[in-house]
Amino acid sequence: MKGKTDTRKKILDAASAVVLSRGATGLTLDQVAKEAGVSKGGLLYHFPSKEALLRGMIERVIADFESSMVDRIAQDPEENGRYLRAYISEAAAPPEPGSPQERRKRLQSALIAAVAVDNRLLDPLRERYKLYQEFVEKDVIDSVEATIVRLVADAMWLSSLFDIPTLTEEMQTKVLNHLEKISSGRRKGKP
Amino acid sequence: MKGKTDTRKKILDAASAVVLSRGATGLTLDQVAKEAGVSKGGLLYHFPSKEALLRGMIERVIADFESSMVDRIAQDPEENGRYLRAYISEAAAPPEPGSPQERRKRLQSALIAAVAVDNRLLDPLRERYKLYQEFVEKDVIDSVEATIVRLVADAMWLSSLFDIPTLTEEMQTKVLNHLEKISSGRRKGKP
DNA sequence: ACAGCTATACCGGCTGGACGGTATACATTT
DNA sequence: AAATGTATACCGTCCAGCCGGTATAGCTGT
Numbered sequence: 086m087k088g089k090t091d092t093r094k095k096i097l098d099a100a101s102a103v104v105l106s107r108g109a110t111g112l113t114l115d116q117v118a119k120e121a122g123v124s125k126g127g128l129l130y131h132f133p134s135k136e137a138l139l140r141g142m143i144e145r146v147i148a149d150f151e152s153s154m155v156d157r158i159a160q161d162p163e164e165n166g167r168y169l170r171a172y173i174s175e176a177a178a179p180p181e182p183g184s185p186q187e188r189r190k191r192l193q194s195a196l197i198a199a200v201a202v203d204n205r206l207l208d209p210l211r212e213r214y215k216l217y218q219e220f221v222e223k224d225v226i227d228s229v230e231a232t233i234v235r236l237v238a239d240a241m242w243l244s245s246l247f248d249i250p251t252l253t254e255e256m257q258t259k260v261l262n263h264l265e266k267i268s269s270g271r272r273k274g275k276p
Numbered sequence: 277m278k279g280k281t282d283t284r285k286k287i288l289d290a291a292s293a294v295v296l297s298r299g300a301t302g303l304t305l306d307q308v309a310k311e312a313g314v315s316k317g318g319l320l321y322h323f324p325s326k327e328a329l330l331r332g333m334i335e336r337v338i339a340d341f342e343s344s345m346v347d348r349i350a351q352d353p354e355e356n357g358r359y360l361r362a363y364i365s366e367a368a369a370p371p372e373p374g375s376p377q378e379r380r381k382r383l384q385s386a387l388i389a390a391v392a393v394d395n396r397l398l399d400p401l402r403e404r405y406k407l408y409q410e411f412v413e414k415d416v417i418d419s420v421e422a423t424i425v426r427l428v429a430d431a432m433w434l435s436s437l438f439d440i441p442t443l444t445e446e447m448q449t450k451v452l453n454h455l456e457k458i459s460s461g462r463r464k465g466k467p
Numbered sequence: 468a469c470a471g472c473t474a475t476a477c478c479g480g481c482t483g484g485a486c487g488g489t490a491t492a493c494a495t496t497t
Numbered sequence: 498a499a500a501t502g503t504a505t506a507c508c509g510t511c512c513a514g515c516c517g518g519t520a521t522a523g524c525t526g527t
């Protein structure tokens with residue numbers, strides 16, 4: 086009794102895996118089909134073109150991000166700075182139980198593939214990004230400090246995209262603590 | 277009276293332009309040759325394979341970065357925090373006269389192409405990166421703050437890779453001023 | 468001072484393989 | 498039997514790399 090879109094997910098996972106192991110130029114329909122345990126015809130049934138496949142990858146990434154942010158914000162009792170904190174957790178937090186860093190990998194592969202093939206595939210992602218950026222800047226403390234916090238979080242996940250050597254556990258913890266202090270220490274509005 | 281490696285440069289520039297305009301998957305030898313005004317044979321004379329071409333792109337990026345860092349450091353009279361300041365200027369500074377943001381674009385295209393084709397092409401870049409990271413952490417103030425400054429600078433140039441909406445001129449200036457304060461305000465060593 | 472030789476720089480056609488996409492047949496469920 | 502999902506065979510195009518050339522400049526012995 087497999088869910089009806091089970092194959093779709095398998096294909097998207099396969100596409101991600103292929104990008105990660107063989108690079109964006111190694112993302113061929115045949116490889117994805119093989120990796121997903123599906124024939125090429127089956128693949129093309131679900132994603133009628135390569136571009137559609139890429140769009141599917143991006144869409145899933147966005148949906149993941151969106152729902153995760155919403156969850157975190159809802160769970161944060163303190164109103165001031167929740168967007169910022171949610172953003173930090175989402176972007177820079179170390180691996181968590183539940184969905185380890187599969188999401189991170191999916192994001193990585195989707196971004197790489199999209200940039201390699203056609204920049205415009207990222208447009209929907211950029212929109213979401215801009216949106217949360219606005220929330221962040223509005224929702225807490227000094228906007229310059231908020232921006233700096235956001236940028237640090239960005240750097241952490243962006244550099245992971247290129248496997249640029251990340252910080253030591255220790256340093257990462259220290260930095261995160263520092264950010265946490267900034268995003269919670271001072272309130273917005275009347276001082 | 278053209279320098280003897282003039283064609284090489286033309287080819288590298290062409291490769292960069294092709295990646296920028298047609299994406300990493302559009303980086304074909306024929307296109308590069310056409311863009312460079314060279315025949316395919318001529319291209320393959322200078323770069324005997326596509327991978328060699330990519331290595332050439334990366335190497336030039338590294339050389340650019342290296343020499344620019346050295347220059348900036350040499351020109352900075354104040355010893356404390358020079359690496360950090362040089363890094364900020366190099367990574368996050370707005371366009372300058374002389375070499376506008378051609379370097380930035382070359383970096384962008386090289387990274388995109390390398391990641392799309394084979395991650396390991398970035399290894400030499402990662403080494404340099406790690407090296408300067410060490411310098412930065414050693415050369416100034418509190419290492420956590422130094423790291424945060426570095427990460428912000430990273431975010432600024434990394435996000436430009438994906439054309440993720442950058443900050444407004446105004447906000448960017450404010451952030452840079454803030455970083456400048458951190459990297460110059462407090463001395464290392466005896467307080 | 469020039470014939471012969473070699474190295475450097477560049478040219479453009481060719482090929483074998485891979486890739487995206489189509490067509491169509493087969494299977495399973497409703 | 499219609500709809501949905503999967504499989505196989507195939508087509509046209511594109512591409513990386515190869516190869517046989519050309520042109521020019523520099524060297525070398527005579």
